[in-house]
Amino acid sequence: MTAPQPLLDIRNLEKRFELDRGFLETLKLRGGKLVQEKREVHAVNDISLQVAPGEALCVVGESGCGKSTVARLIAGLLTPSAGEIHYGGDRIDNRSRRAMMPLRKKMQMIFQNPYASLNPRMTIQQALEEPVRYHNPTLSQGEVRDKVADVMRAVGVDPSWAGRYPHEFSGGQRQRIAIARALTVDPEFIIADEPISALDVSIQAQVLNLMLEAKEERGLTYLFITHDLSVVQHFGTKVAVLYLGSVCELSDTATLFENPKHPYTQALLSAVPQLKDDHPNHIRLRGEIPTPINLPPGCPFESRCAHANSRCQSEQPRPLLQPDGALVACHAVEEGRLDG
Amino acid sequence: MSLLSVRDLCVKFAMRDNTVTALNQISFDLAKGERLGIVGESGAGKSITGFALMNLLSRPGFVDSGNILFQGDDIAQMSDAQMRRIRGNRMAMIFQDPMVTLNPVLTIGQQMVETLMAHRKLSKSEAEQIAIVKLREVYIPSPAERLKQYPHELSGGMRQRIIIAIALLLDPQLIIADEPTTALDVTIQADIMELLLELCETNKVGLILITHDLGVVSQMTERTLVMYAGRIIEAGRTREIINDPQHPYTQGLINALPQQTAPGQRLKQIPGNMPSLTAIPSGCPFAPRCEYVQDHCRTDAPETVKYTHVEVACHEVNRLHSDKAEEMTR
Numbered sequence: 001m002t003a004p005q006p007l008l009d010i011r012n013l014e015k016r017f018e019l020d021r022g023f024l025e026t027l028k029l030r031g032g033k034l035v036q037e038k039r040e041v042h043a044v045n046d047i048s049l050q051v052a053p054g055e056a057l058c059v060v061g062e063s064g065c066g067k068s069t070v071a072r073l074i075a076g077l078l079t080p081s082a083g084e085i086h087y088g089g090d091r092i093d094n095r096s097r098r099a100m101m102p103l104r105k106k107m108q109m110i111f112q113n114p115y116a117s118l119n120p121r122m123t124i125q126q127a128l129e130e131p132v133r134y135h136n137p138t139l140s141q142g143e144v145r146d147k148v149a150d151v152m153r154a155v156g157v158d159p160s161w162a163g164r165y166p167h168e169f170s171g172g173q174r175q176r177i178a179i180a181r182a183l184t185v186d187p188e189f190i191i192a193d194e195p196i197s198a199l200d201v202s203i204q205a206q207v208l209n210l211m212l213e214a215k216e217e218r219g220l221t222y223l224f225i226t227h228d229l230s231v232v233q234h235f236g237t238k239v240a241v242l243y244l245g246s247v248c249e250l251s252d253t254a255t256l257f258e259n260p261k262h263p264y265t266q267a268l269l270s271a272v273p274q275l276k277d278d279h280p281n282h283i284r285l286r287g288e289i290p291t292p293i294n295l296p297p298g299c300p301f302e303s304r305c306a307h308a309n310s311r312c313q314s315e316q317p318r319p320l321l322q323p324d325g326a327l328v329a330c331h332a333v334e335e336g337r338l339d340g
Numbered sequence: 341m342s343l344l345s346v347r348d349l350c351v352k353f354a355m356r357d358n359t360v361t362a363l364n365q366i367s368f369d370l371a372k373g374e375r376l377g378i379v380g381e382s383g384a385g386k387s388i389t390g391f392a393l394m395n396l397l398s399r400p401g402f403v404d405s406g407n408i409l410f411q412g413d414d415i416a417q418m419s420d421a422q423m424r425r426i427r428g429n430r431m432a433m434i435f436q437d438p439m440v441t442l443n444p445v446l447t448i449g450q451q452m453v454e455t456l457m458a459h460r461k462l463s464k465s466e467a468e469q470i471a472i473v474k475l476r477e478v479y480i481p482s483p484a485e486r487l488k489q490y491p492h493e494l495s496g497g498m499r500q501r502i503i504i505a506i507a508l509l510l511d512p513q514l515i516i517a518d519e520p521t522t523a524l525d526v527t528i529q530a531d532i533m534e535l536l537l538e539l540c541e542t543n544k545v546g547l548i549l550i551t552h553d554l555g556v557v558s559q560m561t562e563r564t565l566v567m568y569a570g571r572i573i574e575a576g577r578t579r580e581i582i583n584d585p586q587h588p589y590t591q592g593l594i595n596a597l598p599q600q601t602a603p604g605q606r607l608k609q610i611p612g613n614m615p616s617l618t619a620i621p622s623g624c625p626f627a628p629r630c631e632y633v634q635d636h637c638r639t640d641a642p643e644t645v646k647y648t649h650v651e652v653a654c655h656e657v658n659r660l661h662s663d664k665a666e667e668m669t670r
Contacts, residue, residue: 062525170613171382200381201552205596205609212606227526234598234607253603271530273555275582275599282530288495289525 005089006050007189007221008074013083015044015069019293042292043069045245045300046083048319051238053188056215056222058236058253060229060268064289066245067225071193074223075109076100087189105135108182112194114174118166118181125162128152128181135185147184155180155210172203176210183214190214193225208235229272233257241265244292244300247319251326261328263338264301299331307332341412343513343546344370344393349406349416351385351392353617354399360617362388362401364570372513373544375537377557377578379593380567383614386550389567390518392416393548394433395423411513429459432507436519438499442491448502449487452509459510474505478535497528501535508539514546521556533560554594558582566590569615569625576650586652588660589626624655632656 019039020026028037044066051057059067072078074085076092085093092103111117118127128148132139139147149159155176157169166174175195182190192211196204208231214220224235232239232253239256241249241264249262260266267283285304296302302312311331319327320334332338351363363385370376378386391397393408395415408415410431415423427433435441443451452471456462462470468487475483478501491499500520507515517536521529537560540547549560557564557578564581566574566589574587585591592610594600601607612629615621621628627637637655644653647661654660 062527172613200614201554201593202381202596202610203613205598205607206611208598209607209609212604229526230598234601234603267527271526273530273533273553273559275555275558275594275597282534284531284534285527288497288528 005052006086007053007055007088008049008051008223009086010047010049010070010074011084011086013044013047013070013073013085014042014081015066015073015078016081017041017043039293042295043245044073044080045295047242047245047247049240049247049250051189051221051223053221054219055237056224056235057238057240058224058226058232059240059242060226060232061242062227062268062289064244064292065242066292067227067242068193069245070242071109071191071223071225075107075191076103077109105185106187107189107191108185108187110175110178110182110190110192110195113198114171114178115166115198117178118174120166123163123165124152124157124169124177127166127177128162128184131181132184151180151184152177154183154214156206170203172199172206175199175203175207179207179210179214183218186218187220189221189223191223191225194227195224196231197226197228204231211235229269241268244289244295246300247327247329248301249326249328250319251322251324251328255324255326259324259326261322261326261333261338262301262330263305263307263332299329301330305332307337309337342369343372343374343411344548345407345409346393347407347409349389349392349408350404351388351397351401352404353401355618359404361404361620362570362617363392366406366572368565368572368575370514370546370548373540373546374563375540375547375549375561377561377564378548378550378567379552379554379557379564381552381593381614383569383617384567385570386552386567387518388570390433390516390548390550393516394427394431396433425459428455428512429510430512431514431516432510432512434500434503434507434515434517434520436522438496438503438523439491441503442499444491447488447490448494452487452506455506455509470509471505474509475502477508477539478502478505480505496524497532500524500528500532504532504536504539508543508545511543512545514548515540516548516550518550519552520549522551522553529556536560554582554597566593569620570617571625571653572644573626573654574650574652575644580649584648586647586650586657586660587626587654588630588632588656592629624653632660 019041026036026038027034059070061067073080080093084091129144132144132147152159157173157176196207199207226232236253239251239253240247243264249265260269267285270282287304290303298314299312299317302308317329317331319329322328347367349363349366352359352361378389380386392403395418403416453464453467456467456470471487472483475486480486480501521532551557561578564578565572568589574590585594595608596610598607610629615625623638623640624642627633634656642653642655644651647657
């Protein structure tokens with residue numbers, strides 16, 4: 001099998017956040033004795049992913065599973081604790097801020113809350129001009145204006161409104177302006193972190209359409225973070241399901257929805273409220289996501305899984321390739337315990 | 341007699357130099373033990389409806405006209421003292437964010453006992469016993485220990501279960517749940533919805549479920565109201581509204597969902613935005629976004645008419661339907 005050269009290649013990525021930063025915070029009373037102990041949040045654990053040009057990789061999972069941390073690591077907003085991130089063949093995770101600059105033009109990020117991601121004291125014109133001017137210092141004033149007007153038209157916001165401030169726009173318009181700002185520098189890769197979660201249903205469709213259009217017209221590659229599975233099914237070409245900082249299933253969108261293999265993926269899919277189905281048959285999960293401070297030694301999903309056994313408690317499952325191309329990290333799938 | 345009967349309810353907000361109509365002539369009924377969904381997008385007036393039913397509107401909002409008859413008593417006319425006897429007792433409300441609803445400096449036990457003792461003559465230990473029973477009903481493990489815990493010690497799903505237990509403490513006849521699972525993850529949402537459904541069915545409690553999620557409404561409720569710009573634009577049996585919506589807005593809302601379009605294809609979007617309450621167009625509020633709009637839609641507000649199995653406020657519903665029939669025969 002000859003896969004195309006991936007645009008983004010993440011290898012064994014890990015991110016741990018220290019909880020106890022100061023010396024005094026590390027001191028704990030244990031059995032009457034003062035001991036020094038550092039606690040860490042294991043946000044991302046040994047994740048490997050590839051994104052080929054033109055793909056839309058969706059990362060799904062519940063809150064606290066590390067989706068946003070992955071996005072921020074790739075965008076260089078956080079530094080990984082271990083592992084490597086390669087973009088277009090070059091390693092990018094250990095670059096200085098200055099060395100990251102040329103990459104920012106190629107890689108743009110869209111955030112969840114357009115109320116927070118646009119500066120309230122800048123007009124739309126100023127907000128959209130800034131990145132163009134910064135990344136293309138040779139453009140004349142007129143060229144910059146034309147560029148901004150073009151992008152505004154492309155996202156369906158009237159360019160004559162450019163002198164207005166963010167508060168004068170609705171949520172959907174604001175998110176389209178945030179997308180416009182990402183598009184002004186003609187990026188090739190967009191990291192979108194829950195870009196439509198804060199929007200109403202009819203507005204979600206508008207923004208999703210805009211992102212699909214931009215994908216086709218500009219040949220964009222996406223990393224799309226979301227918790228909404230119906231959006232994944234519509235938008236993604238590939239899906240990575242995250243649980244407690246680990247990938248439990250990675251596969252083509254169609255394959256994943258037709259034949260989910262990991263018990264967590266199955267539970268997740270069955271939990272989505274359906275429109276036309278009166279009595280859903282959802283798989284009940286025991287308990288809730290454990291804290292990522294003290295990770296279990298075995299499978300992260302073991303405490304909620306109906307198929308767990310002693311091996312799952314002690315040994316971490318490796319992602320294994322299935323006949324239909326899906327990567328699944330599950331002992332029960334590997335041993336064929338789920339069949340029948 | 342129905343449990344709740346709302347007639348021509350108008351809610352207004354007093355602004356500096358005019359008033360804004362947030363709810364415009366809302367009428368609906370809820371039978372004992374019935375589950376009703378209220379759907380719509382933000383700004384449609386769903387939550388204001390919930391607040392009005394609990395008589396929780398605070399200035400500048402006020403009930404301008406209309407009646408809210410709950411078991412025969414008009415809530416809209418009640419004093420605060422009268423209302424305090426009903427709230428939490430005969431009707432209870434569940435809000436979106438459990439962290440905001442629970443008092444962070446009181447233990448779960450204090451909050452539950454406080455509610456019980458405010459409404460009934462009970463000793464503290466009797467109240468605690470009832471609290472434990474209620475916590476067990478919502479499947480909270482080791483309930484006696486939970487009573488001593490503070491809200492921050494519990495997870496989001498657990499907190500929402502406790503909110504439900506508190507709402508059920510005094511065996512109310514009506515629960516108003518305003519986006520009860522929006523802040524929760526899907527797997528937890530499914531559990532909470534199942535629990536709420538089970539409790540309402542076994543205790544014959546009426547439920548008004550306010551949500552933006554059509555999937556949730558479809559699975560939880562028997563009847564649905566669709567709201568737009570402070571009006572009910574369509575009402576009927578949930579299954580019929582989901583399967584065969586009549587109002588162009590309801591159709592648009594359902595068609596806009598990603599699962600209604602083949603993967604990768606353009607979604608059917610509704611153009612434009614919901615009008616701001618300060619600038620609701622005269623005539624039909626949906627007219628500026630409607631693809632079937634006619635001249636009279638822009639000038640005359642549509643009456644609510646019975647059409648096939650639903651009630652719908654649209655001038656063009658007849659024509660819409662004959663167009664669709666034509667399309668099918670073609």
